[in-house]
Amino acid sequence: MKFTIEIDCTADEARHFFGLxxxxxMQDAAMAKLSQQMTDAVASLTPEAMLRAWLPLSPWSPAQMQEAMSNMFKVPSAPKKQEGR
Known part of the structure; x- marks a missing residue:
């Protein structure tokens, strides 16, 4: 014998019925705190701050910095074969 019972209620009504x-x-407080933290984090993301995070202060000159950046994007060439091998 099989019985199927269908109950039509909201989540709040079900929680109240089961005594949960x-x-x-608590969820509202947690979401408010999370929202505030995210807002503070986004406010601190300026281009200057991101540059400082990615490129630490170094004694490089602008020319050295430009050379390092161009070297990052160069495609490595195939190694040359040595004669005699």
């Missing part, structure tokens, strides 16, 4: 705690205030 209402976690909505």
């Amino acid at each position: 705690p209402d976690v909505k205030p």
Whole structure:
């Protein structure tokens, strides 16, 4: 014998029926704190701050920096074969 029972209720009504705690205030507080942290993090993401994070302060001159950046994008050539091998 098989019985199927269908109950039409909201999640809040089901939690209340089963005696589960209402976690909505805790979720709201956690989301507010997370939202504030994300807003603060986005505000600190200026181009200058990102450049400092990616390129630490170094004694390089602008010419050396330009050469390092161009070397990063060069395609390596195939190694030359040595004669006699």
